Amino acid sequence: xxxxxxxxxxxxxxxxxxxxxxxxxxxxxxxxxxxxxxxxxxxxxxxxxxxxxxxxxxxxxxxxxxxxxxxxxxxxxxxxxxxxxxxxxxxxxxxxxxxxxxxxxxxxxxxxxxxxxxxxxxxxxxxxxxxxxxxxxxxxxxxxxxxxxxxxxxxxxxxxxxxxxxxxxxxxxxxxxxxxxxxxxxxxxxxxxxxxxxxxxxxxxxxxxxxxxxxxxxxxxxxxxxxxxxxxxxxxxxxxxxxxxxxxxxxxxxxxxxxxxxxxxxxxxxxxxxxxxxxxxxxxxxxxxxxxxxxxxxxxxxxxxxxxxxxxxxxxxxxxxxxxxxxxxxxxxxxxxxxxxxxxxxxxxxxxxxxxxxxx
Amino acid sequence: xxxxxxxxxxxxxxxxxxxxxxxxxxxxxxxxxxxxxxxxxxxxxxxxxxxxxxxxxxxxxxxxxxxxxxxxxxxxxxxxxxxxxxxxxxxxx
Numbered sequence: 001x002x003x004x005x006x007x008x009x010x011x012x013x014x015x016x017x018x019x020x021x022x023x024x025x026x027x028x029x030x031x032x033x034x035x036x037x038x039x040x041x042x043x044x045x046x047x048x049x050x051x052x053x054x055x056x057x058x059x060x061x062x063x064x065x066x067x068x069x070x071x072x073x074x075x076x077x078x079x080x081x082x083x084x085x086x087x088x089x090x091x092x093x094x095x096x097x098x099x100x101x102x103x104x105x106x107x108x109x110x111x112x113x114x115x116x117x118x119x120x121x122x123x124x125x126x127x128x129x130x131x132x133x134x135x136x137x138x139x140x141x142x143x144x145x146x147x148x149x150x151x152x153x154x155x156x157x158x159x160x161x162x163x164x165x166x167x168x169x170x171x172x173x174x175x176x177x178x179x180x181x182x183x184x185x186x187x188x189x190x191x192x193x194x195x196x197x198x199x200x201x202x203x204x205x206x207x208x209x210x211x212x213x214x215x216x217x218x219x220x221x222x223x224x225x226x227x228x229x230x231x232x233x234x235x236x237x238x239x240x241x242x243x244x245x246x247x248x249x250x251x252x253x254x255x256x257x258x259x260x261x262x263x264x265x266x267x268x269x270x271x272x273x274x275x276x277x278x279x280x281x282x283x284x285x286x287x288x289x290x291x292x293x294x295x296x297x298x299x300x301x302x303x304x305x306x307x308x309x310x311x312x313x314x315x316x317x318x319x320x321x322x323x324x325x326x327x328x329x330x331x332x333x334x335x336x337x338x339x340x341x342x343x344x345x346x347x348x349x350x351x352x353x354x355x356x357x358x359x360x
Numbered sequence: 361x362x363x364x365x366x367x368x369x370x371x372x373x374x375x376x377x378x379x380x381x382x383x384x385x386x387x388x389x390x391x392x393x394x395x396x397x398x399x400x401x402x403x404x405x406x407x408x409x410x411x412x413x414x415x416x417x418x419x420x421x422x423x424x425x426x427x428x429x430x431x432x433x434x435x436x437x438x439x440x441x442x443x444x445x446x447x448x449x450x451x452x453x
Contacts, residue, residue, distance in 0.1 A: 059418040060371070060407035083411040092437035251404040348432040 002359045003315065004070070005323055006051060008037030008333055011349040013053055015071055019279060022335040023320050034058055040154040042357035043084040043124065045106050046348035048305050049359055051295065054095025062092050066125055082111060082119055082128045084151050088114055096153040097299070098125065099252035104160070114354045116168050117145045120180065125145045134166070139185065139202055141161040145258070146224075154209050157215055163233065164211060165219065172204035173221065185327065186234025193225050193270075207250045208309045214259025218288065222252040222264055222309075229289045236291065245276040250309035255320050255337075260288040263314075263322055263338055265307045274304045282312075282322060282338045290349035290357025299324070299332055308352055315356035325351025361385070361440035363393060367404075368447055374404035390421060391434040393444060408446055409434075418449040 004024065005016040014029030032055055039054030051067040053074075059178040064081035065074045083203045084090040084241055097112035111119040111128050117135055119128035132139075134152075154167035162179040172187040182342040185202035198202035212218035221237060226247050228237040241247035248269030255261035263282050267273050275281065280303050292313040303326075311325035322338040325331045329348035332341040365381040370377045386395040391413070399406035408419050411435070415421060421428045422445045430434040438444060 026387065057407065059451065061410060061416050063406070076403065080403075080406050080411065089412055091412040091414065189451075 003048070003317065003321075004042055004357050005331070005333065005344065005357050006029070006040045006042055006352040006353075006357075007325060007345065007348065007351060008040040008053065008310075009329070010036050011101055013037045013040065013051075013071065014345060014348060015051075016331065016333075016344045019060075022315075022317065022333060024342075025333065027345050028071065028317040031067075032065070032074065036352070038352045039095045039098045039111075040353050040355050041100055041109070041125070042178050042355050044357050044359065045100060045103050046124065049357065050124060051099075052098045054098055054111070055274045056094060060220045063093050064095055064098065064125055064128070067249075074334075079127070080232050081121070081126060082113060084117075085130060088130070090117075092298035094149060094151065096151040097155050099155045099157065100125075101157045102159055103122075105157075108157075110157060110164075112155045112166065114141060114145075114149045116150050116171060118152050118155060118164075118166055118180065126273060133181045134174065134183050135175065137174075137183055139171070142203060142294040143168060144203070145168050153329065156209060156211055156219075157337045159211075161216075163236070165211070167206040167209045167221070169207065169224070170203055170205045172202045172206050174202075175234050185235070186230075188235065189230075189237035189239075190221065190223055190228055190246055191209040191226050210254035210262060211262070212259055212288065213257050216330065218259075220252045220254055220262045220289065222249050224248070225269065227252070227264055240285070242290040244283055245294075248273070249307075251307060251312035253314045253322070254311050256314060256316050257318070257320060258286075259338070261286050261320075262289070263312065264292075265312060265324065267306055273306050275306075278302050278304055280307075280326065281303070282324065284338050296340040296341060297339065298334075298343070300330075303328070303329075308351035310349075313350045313354045313356050315358065317358055321356060323354050323356055325354045327351065361388070363438050363440070363442045363444055365393070365397070366443060366445040370448070371404060371407060371446065374407065375401050385438055388438055388440075389434065389437075389443070390423065390428050390438055391439050392437045394434070418451040419448050420447050421445070423448065 012030035016025040036056035101108035109121040109125040117132040157163040246266040305328040315321040332346040385393040
C-alpha cells in the first residue's frame with residue numbers, strides 16, 4: 001500500500017509517493033513539463049488508479065489529459081475532453097476542477113471550468129458533456145470573472161443522493177437537487193465586500209466549499225472575506241470566522257471521517273494576501289467552526305507566500321493527513337490532522353493544486 | 361492545390377514528428393487549411409484553433425510571412441504554393 005500526492009503547478013505535475021504511511025516521500029517529476037496543471041484528480045475507483053489533469057498547454061490551449069500508469073504516459077482524445085457545443089459560441093479557457101464522483105457512480109467525473117461551466121463525464125474523464133441546466137441558468141450573464149477568471153471551481157457531488165453543489169468566482173454557491181437539471185443560488189448570509197450592501201442573492205466570490213463528514217447538509221465555505229457554515233445545504237450561512245486571525249483565504253477542507261472537523265489557511269487581505277505576521281499556519285476546527293486552533297509545527301515562519309484554493313487537500317488515511325502547497329513551490333504534509341508537517345517538496349513552480357490518494 | 365505548413369518544434373509530435381507538412385486546404389483560406397489539418401491531425405488543429413473556431417490568443421499564423429491577424433484573420437487567402445507558418449507568440453512566463 002502506498003500514498004500518492006499529486007502536485008499540480010504552473011509548469012507541470014509532480015507526484016510524491018510514500019511507502020511508509022506518509023512519514024517520508026519520494027518526489028517524481030516533472031510530468032507535463034511547461035504545462036499549467038490547475039486541476040488534478042486521482043481516481044482510485046477502477047482497477048488501476050487514473051490520474052486526471054486539467055492542463056493548459058502554454059500557448060496551445062486547455063484540455064483534460066489522463067494517465068493510467070502513474071504519469072509514465074498521458075493520453076487525450078482527438079476531439080478534446082471538453083468542447084463547448086457550437087451553439088454556445090464559447091471556448092474552454094481553463095479547467096479549474098476535476099472531481100471523481102462516488103464509487104456508486106463509477107466512471108462519473110465532474111469538471112468545473114472557465115468560462116463558468118460544469119461538465120459531466122461518464123467514461124472516467126475521457127470526454128465530458130456540458131451540464132446545460134447550469135449553463136442555461138438565467139443568472140449566468142451576471143456571473144462576473146474574478147481576478148483569476150470566471151469559473152466553476154468547486155464541484156461537490158452528494159455522497160448518496162442526486163444533489164450537486166458548485167461554487168464559483170464570482171457567482172457564489174449554487175445547488176441542484178436533481179443531478180444538475182435545475183439550480184438555485186444558495187448564498188444567504190454570505191457577504192460580498194466588493195458589492196454595495198445588502199449582499200445579493202448571488203454574485204458572491206466564494207473561494208471554496210467543503211462538505212462535513214457527518215452530515216452532507218453541513219457545508220463550510222471560505223469566502224472572499226468571511227468563513228461560513230451552513231447546516232441546511234446552503235439555505236442559510238452563518239459566520240464561523242471568530243477565532244481566526246483573518247477571515248480571508250482560499251482553501252477550506254473537511255475531514256472525510258470526523259464530523260465537525262475542517263481546516264482553513266487564513267491570509268491577511270485584501271491587498272496583501274500573505275500569512276498573518278508572515279507565519280504560514282493552518283487553523284483547524286473540531287466543533288464545526290465554533291472554535292479554531294492554530295496548527296503547523298513544521299510550517300515556515302518569515303514566509304510571504306500564499307496558498308491557493310485547491311492547494312490544500314486531505315487524504316483518507318487514518319489519522320487524516322493534511323497536505324499544503326504554496327505559491328513559492330513548497331509542499332508540506334501532515335499525517336496527524338495538521339498537528340505537524342514535514343516538507344515534501346520545495347523549489348517547485350507555484351503550486352496550484354494538490355490531491356492525495358491511497359493506492360491499492 | 362497544396363500549401364506548405366511549417367510548425368514549431370513543440371508541435372511536431374502532433375504531426376507525426378514532421379515540422380513541414382504538405383496540406384490540401386478544404387478551401388483556399390487559413391480556415392480551410394485548418395479544416396483540412398483537423399481531419400489529418402485533429403489534436404494539432406486544436407492547439408492552433410479553439411472549438412469556437414478562433415485562432416488561439418497566443419498563436420500566430422503567417423501566410424508567406426504576413427501575420428493573418430493583420431490581414432483577414434482566418435479568412436486570409438492561402439494561394440497555391442503558399443508557406444503557412446505557425447509560431448507561438450512572445451507571451452510566456
